[in-house]
Amino acid sequence: MSTVSVSAGALAAKRYVALSFLVSLGDWSSGVAVLWVALWGLHADIPFSAVVITVAIGETIQMIPIDIPGKLGIYEAAITATLSLFSIPVAVAASAALLTRVVVSLLELPITGLAAYHYNVKVLEKQMAPLQTYAPR
Numbered sequence: 001m002s003t004v005s006v007s008a009g010a011l012a013a014k015r016y017v018a019l020s021f022l023v024s025l026g027d028w029s030s031g032v033a034v035l036w037v038a039l040w041g042l043h044a045d046i047p048f049s050a051v052v053i054t055v056a057i058g059e060t061i062q063m064i065p066i067d068i069p070g071k072l073g074i075y076e077a078a079i080t081a082t083l084s085l086f087s088i089p090v091a092v093a094a095s096a097a098l099l100t101r102v103v104v105s106l107l108e109l110p111i112t113g114l115a116a117y118h119y120n121v122k123v124l125e126k127q128m129a130p131l132q133t134y135a136p137r
Contacts, residue, residue: 031055031104035079038099042092046083054082058097076101 061078076097083093
């Protein structure tokens, strides 16, 4: 029998991959939930699977490098076009896409701000540690 030793770095890397996956899954799930609630609020009758497909298409199209500042309107156009393929009126689809953008943006701002603050504090602590060691007395 052979034993496989796993270094602490490999375990940490696996944890980061798992954490990254969970954060990504949460982001996509919340996007689906927000669009689902927006469509429900607009009295649109659409299967949940269609909402999942719509968000997947919207997110994929949003990743295409198009030279539009902030990529404003790309996600909304993709969501509107995809929802219209599922027989949702264009006005309802566009309203749902805009509501989704507003809600997601408002939710992402504080979460992203807290994550950036936390990350910056850790980075600054690591950068300041050598300076504190060699500080003149």
